Amino acid sequence: MAGYVSDAVVKRLPAYYRHLQELEKEGVNQISSRDLGERMGLTASQIRQDINSFGGEGRQGYGYSVSGMRKHIGHVLGVDRQHRMIIVGAGNIGRAIAGAGSFPQIGFETAAIFDSDSQKIGEMIHGIPVQDIAELERFVSEQPVDIAVLAVPADKAQGIAQRLSDLGVKGFWNFAPVDIKLPRGAVVENVHLDESLEVLSFRILQE
Amino acid sequence: MAGYVSDAVVKRLPAYYRHLQELEKEGVNQISSRDLGERMGLTASQIRQDINSFGGEGRQGYGYSVSGMRKHIGHVLGVDRQHRMIIVGAGNIGRAIAGAGSFPQIGFETAAIFDSDSQKIGEMIHGIPVQDIAELERFVSEQPVDIAVLAVPADKAQGIAQRLSDLGVKGFWNFAPVDIKLPRGAVVENVHLDESLEVLSFRILQE
Numbered sequence: 001m002a003g004y005v006s007d008a009v010v011k012r013l014p015a016y017y018r019h020l021q022e023l024e025k026e027g028v029n030q031i032s033s034r035d036l037g038e039r040m041g042l043t044a045s046q047i048r049q050d051i052n053s054f055g056g057e058g059r060q061g062y063g064y065s066v067s068g069m070r071k072h073i074g075h076v077l078g079v080d081r082q083h084r085m086i087i088v089g090a091g092n093i094g095r096a097i098a099g100a101g102s103f104p105q106i107g108f109e110t111a112a113i114f115d116s117d118s119q120k121i122g123e124m125i126h127g128i129p130v131q132d133i134a135e136l137e138r139f140v141s142e143q144p145v146d147i148a149v150l151a152v153p154a155d156k157a158q159g160i161a162q163r164l165s166d167l168g169v170k171g172f173w174n175f176a177p178v179d180i181k182l183p184r185g186a187v188v189e190n191v192h193l194d195e196s197l198e199v200l201s202f203r204i205l206q207e
Numbered sequence: 208m209a210g211y212v213s214d215a216v217v218k219r220l221p222a223y224y225r226h227l228q229e230l231e232k233e234g235v236n237q238i239s240s241r242d243l244g245e246r247m248g249l250t251a252s253q254i255r256q257d258i259n260s261f262g263g264e265g266r267q268g269y270g271y272s273v274s275g276m277r278k279h280i281g282h283v284l285g286v287d288r289q290h291r292m293i294i295v296g297a298g299n300i301g302r303a304i305a306g307a308g309s310f311p312q313i314g315f316e317t318a319a320i321f322d323s324d325s326q327k328i329g330e331m332i333h334g335i336p337v338q339d340i341a342e343l344e345r346f347v348s349e350q351p352v353d354i355a356v357l358a359v360p361a362d363k364a365q366g367i368a369q370r371l372s373d374l375g376v377k378g379f380w381n382f383a384p385v386d387i388k389l390p391r392g393a394v395v396e397n398v399h400l401d402e403s404l405e406v407l408s409f410r411i412l413q414e
Contacts, residue, residue, distance in 0.1 A: 010406055010409060010410070011406065013405070013406070013409065014399065014402030014405040014406060017405065018384060018402070041386070076409065076412075077405045077406075077408055077409050078405075078408040078409060078411070078412045079408060083408060091306075092303040092304075092307050093303050093307070095299065095302075095303065096299040096300050096302065096303035097299075099299040100299050100300070102400075102401055103400075103401070106401060106404070106405065107408075108404055108408075146411065147404075147407065147411070170411050170414060171407050171408070171410075172407075173404060177225060177309070185414055187407060187410040187411050189403055189404075189406055189407035189410065191400065191403055192221065193304075193307070193309075193310075193398065194221065194225075194309055194310070194313060195221030195222065195225070196380070196396055196398055197310060197313070197354075197380060197396075198220070198221040198224065198284045198286055198313065199217055199218065199220070199396055200354065200378050200379075200380055200394060200396035201284055201285040201286060201290060201314075201315075201354075201378070202217060202220060202283065202284050202285060203378075203394040203396065204285070204353065204354070204377050204378045204394050205285045207377060207392055
């Protein structure tokens with residue numbers, strides 16, 4: 001297993017996983033650090049360092065086993081196990097996540113969707129009924145939830161995250177444009193779409 | 208204006224913009240590097256360095272003007288101008304982006320949506336008709352497009368990006384789980400949702 005893995009390497013891990021999956025599909029059995037580096041836009045020595053840091057092993061003159069490494073990284077990322085998600089907020093983003101087929105494929109199943117809007121409660125979104133957010137406590141106490149998707153307005157996100165964290169939810173995938181503060185043990189991964197678009201705009205202006 | 212701004216600072220710029228907007232709404236006129244740092248989880252010296260690098264100015268014993276700095280950063284980010292976007296792919300993500308009200312608020316207007324699926328062509332999504340992707344060349348040559356949102360399957364993204372880049376489109380907001388390679392001058396900003404979820408999963412396992 002992996003020991004301490006730096007933030008920069010953690011952010012690259014999913015790209016390793018994706019490229020190794022692609023290589024597997026292409027029927028490649030083994031790959032050198034040089035070839036993998038070329039494919040990923042990294043140097044061979046960076047590749048060796050990264051792989052070493054998350055506990056992967058290569059063989060001199062042979063390189064890395066593509067399927068072995070793909071499985072190892074999948075295990076480190078936890079995509080070889082099931083994660084139960086709930087989506088809070090049945091707006092545009094909540095709907096998109098509920099409908100995306102790729103998340104169940106990597107082990108992330110949406111167990112329920114919640115909203116406070118009485119117009120939306122009861123509606124079926126990709127086969128999942130929207131429940132009243134007042135039911136959050138009951139639902140989570142009856143059925144374990146690994147990850148809560150926060151697809152709510154900025155001013156609602158912290159309060160909902162706090163409620164869920166109090167109920168023992170550990171993982172938060174936050175789409176609200178706000179910084180969530182939670183007690184130790186909770187993990188927040190942000191997707192700030194506005195900020196991503198602003199960075200794109202900045203880079204276009206620099207060109 | 209800003210000169211060279213490092214990647215790390217560029218990624219923090221939108222957070223500066225967001226916090227300064229919030230402060231403006233709260234009626235705060237000026238703020239010290241220490242208070243802004245506390246709010247953003249950065250040290251005072253980091254704040255001063257960052258602001259200096261993107262050409263902002265503070266006054267000893269007074270701090271930074273909240274609205275002045277907000278406007279300056281908005282200008283550096285280019286959110287004080289209009290950007291015309293097209294969305295390629297009328298699936299879950301394409302729909303969510305077309306429907307999000309926050310993007311027009313920061314100057315990003317969706318001008319058109321394209322798809323190759325005859326079932327979707329002609330459909331109205333948040334008031335915008337889905338056009339045949341075969342019309343891409345005609346549309347872009349008649350009406351300038353600043354940013355193309357790539358909300359298509361992984362195996363389609365590179366080809367579409369290439370077509371649009373050939374037509375002079377400079378900015379690509381890529382949601383496909385693939386690395387896009389384009390000639391110099393084009394800018395790609397990736398939102399890899401699967402990878403974000405995998406990083407969250409990894410961090411939960413580490414807790």
